[in-house]
Amino acid sequence: MNKILLHVCCAPDLVLAHKRLKEENIEYDTFFYNPNIYPEKEYIKRYEAFKQLKKMWKFKELKSEYNHEEFLELMKNVDVKNEKERCYKCMYQRMEKTAQLAKEKGYKIFSTTLLSSPRKSHDEIKRIGNELANKYNIMFYYNNFRSNNAISEGAKFCKANNIYRQQYCGCEFSLIEAEQLRKKSYEQRKERLKKVLDFDFEHLMNKELLKIPEELYPKYLYENGLEIIKDLKPRIIIIKKDIARDLKIKNGRNKIGNWKSKFIVI
Structure with missing residues (x-):
């Protein structure tokens, strides 16, 4: 198989994808494109974790500049309280940029580490991937990177190698939602303990x-x-x-x- 251009959403998800691709003897170059991440200091943390893996595994990176305005522009016509709609648009934006770059640079195949995430729908990712494959006349590579207890193994790898693992999906909307869930969980635990x-x-x-x-x-x-x-x-x-x-x-x-x-x- 030709070398893949692999969109990387975060280091922990790359850990899972890297293992599976190596098992399949598939080579890849990377594209860390995530304008959704907020705030910038969080983007830096995630990018530095990605660079740790780059140093370990010596893969090639196609550079991308951080521009959160691209994501905010995308969200102007989206109901940001609708997580399903918001996340679909966000995944589409990142995967389309990857497909465009892959076509431009002569890659025959593109994929994404979003396929590692326990929070993402594989049906939606495949739908986006296949649509972009037809649009840009390029192949989308699908693999269930998170199968066979991969998430647990990946977590252990990250902990052993001091790889940063984020606590929320990425954007400011998911950050607010994660904080609301933490507060709700805290209050529920407190009520149980009071008894x-x-x-x-x-x-x-x-x-x-x-x-x-x-x-x-x-x-x-x-x-x-x-x-x-x-x-x-x-x-x-x-x-x-x-x-x-x-x-x-x-x-x-x-x-x-x-x-x-x-x-x-x-």
Whole structure:
């Protein structure tokens, strides 16, 4: 297969795409084109993470300048509160720019790391890709980069190699929505904790380091289970050996429902 021009939306998604393309013995050059990202300091963080991978894997990059006005111009005739419509237009803009550049530079095939994202519809990406393929007389390469537990493996790779992983999709509208979801989640967790904790606990929520039993008496865990820790959501928990044994907690990362945290048993 001819070399692909690969649109890169972010470093974590490139990790998944790179692995799959190498497994298929497909070579690629990259195009980091994302005018949607806001603010500029966030764009810089994501671009620097991309450059970390470029240094590691030695792929070619076709340069693009950051111009958020291009995205805002696109959004003028879009209902920005309609996430589906907004995201479709945004993906189309980035993929079309990639297809145009691929055609101009003599590539026969283009693709996108948006196919790695757990938040994006593959049906929509394929629809856009096929439409652009017909429009520019170029081939669109489809692959489910996120299949076979790739997202989990990619997250581990990013953590091990200190690759920045963003907390929201990219634009100012998604940033607002992400913040609203965080606030809603925080309030829901706080309401659940009020039902089982009879002391002022809010200073323990989202703590970097939670000590058990010094800051959270174990009786609450014995009576109500580990969901309390999940709702407090500390990054690291230091816990006494006898309490850990009672609660069947091992040293290292433990999963509570769909949430994981690091426990240090002493």
